[in-house]
Amino acid sequence: MSRKTLTGIGAALATVAFAAAAQAQTPAPPAAPAAPAAPAQPPYATTKVQGTDNVYIFRYGGHQSMFIVTPAGVIATDPIGERRPAAKAYIEEIQKITKAPIRYVIYSHSHYDHIAGGQPFKDLGAVFVAHRNAQKRIAALKPADVVVPDQVVDGKKVISLGGTTLELNYVGLNHSDSTLVMRLLKEKIIFTVDWIPVKGIQFRGMADTYVPDIEESLKKVIAMEWETLIPGHPGPGGVQTGTKEDAKNELAYLQDLSAAVKKAVDEGKSYADAQKEIKLPKYESWPNYGPFLPMNIERYYDFWNRGI
Numbered sequence: 001m002s003r004k005t006l007t008g009i010g011a012a013l014a015t016v017a018f019a020a021a022a023q024a025q026t027p028a029p030p031a032a033p034a035a036p037a038a039p040a041q042p043p044y045a046t047t048k049v050q051g052t053d054n055v056y057i058f059r060y061g062g063h064q065s066m067f068i069v070t071p072a073g074v075i076a077t078d079p080i081g082e083r084r085p086a087a088k089a090y091i092e093e094i095q096k097i098t099k100a101p102i103r104y105v106i107y108s109h110s111h112y113d114h115i116a117g118g119q120p121f122k123d124l125g126a127v128f129v130a131h132r133n134a135q136k137r138i139a140a141l142k143p144a145d146v147v148v149p150d151q152v153v154d155g156k157k158v159i160s161l162g163g164t165t166l167e168l169n170y171v172g173l174n175h176s177d178s179t180l181v182m183r184l185l186k187e188k189i190i191f192t193v194d195w196i197p198v199k200g201i202q203f204r205g206m207a208d209t210y211v212p213d214i215e216e217s218l219k220k221v222i223a224m225e226w227e228t229l230i231p232g233h234p235g236p237g238g239v240q241t242g243t244k245e246d247a248k249n250e251l252a253y254l255q256d257l258s259a260a261v262k263k264a265v266d267e268g269k270s271y272a273d274a275q276k277e278i279k280l281p282k283y284e285s286w287p288n289y290g291p292f293l294p295m296n297i298e299r300y301y302d303f304w305n306r307g308i
C-alpha cells in the first residue's frame with residue numbers, strides 16, 4: 001500500500017514537473033482563475049499520541065514508527081529508511097523535542113521496508129534490539145543498509161528507561177516469525193507492525209505470513225491490556241492509531257475469510273472460482289478490499305487445499 005502511495009506521489013510530482021517544463025517553453029496562456037490545489041501531504045511528520053505527554057509517531061511516506069521521549073533518553077523503533085533518508089529526518093524530528101540521547105532502536109519485525117536505514121542511529125550510539133529470529137535472518141541474508149541487532153528478545157523483554165516501561169512481547173507466528181508487540185504499560189499503547197491494520201485486509205498475498213497461526217497471535221494481543229494501537233502504516237484518511245475494536249475486526253475478517261475459503265475448497269472449487277465467487281461484504285468498505293481480497297483468498301486456499 002505504501003508503494004502505491006509513493007507511486008501516486010511520484011506520478012503527481014512528475015505531472016507537476018512536466019507542466020512546469022511545458023509552461024517554460026510555451027507562451028503564457030490567458031489568465032484564468034487557478035483551480036484550488038489539493039493540500040499535499042508533507043513527506044514526513046511527527047505527531048504526539050493523544051493522551052500522552054511523551055509518546056510520538058514519526059511518519060515518513062506511508063510508513064510510521066513509534067518513539068518515546070524520557071528524561072534518561074529516547075526509545076526509537078523502526079528506522080523506516082529503505083532506499084530513502086528517513087533516519088536523518090527521524091533523528092532531526094527527535095532532536096527538535098529533546099537533546100537526550102537516543103538509547104534504543106527496536107525493530108518491529110525483520111522486513112526491510114521497516115528496518116532498513118538505521119545506521120545514523122547506530123552512529124549516535126543507539127543499541128539495536130529485535131526478536132532472535134530477526135537477528136538470525138538479517139545475519140544470514142545481510143541486506144544492504146540494515147543494522148544487525150545488538151540484543152535479542154526471545155519470549156519477552158522489558159525496557160525501563162527514565163520512568164517509562166516498555167514491554168517487548170513475542171506472541172508467536174503471524175505476519176513473520178519475528179514480530180514483536182511493543183506495549184507501554186502505563187500509557188496502554190501497543191506498537192506492532194503490518195498485521196493489525198486499522199480497517200484493512202492483509203497486504204497482497206500475505207507473504208511471510210503463517211496461517212492459521214496469525215489468528216492465534218491476534219487472540220493473544222486482544223487479551224492483553226491496552227487501549228491504543230499504533231500500526232506500521234496509517235489507515236484510511238491518514239488515521240495513525242486504532243483501538244482494540246480494530247484488532248477484533250481484523251480477527252473476525254481472518255476467521256470469515258478462512259471459513260469461506262475452506263467451504264470453497266471442500267466444494268472442490270478452483271483457485272480462480274474461489275477468488276471470483278468469495279465476497280465478504282462486511283469488509284468491502286476497507287480501502288484495500290478490492291485489490292487484495294483475491295490474493296488473501298489464494299493464501300488461505302493454499303492452507304486449506306494443501307496444508308501449507
Ligand SMILES: [Zn+2]
Pocket residue numbers: 109111175193194
Ligand atoms: Zn512486514
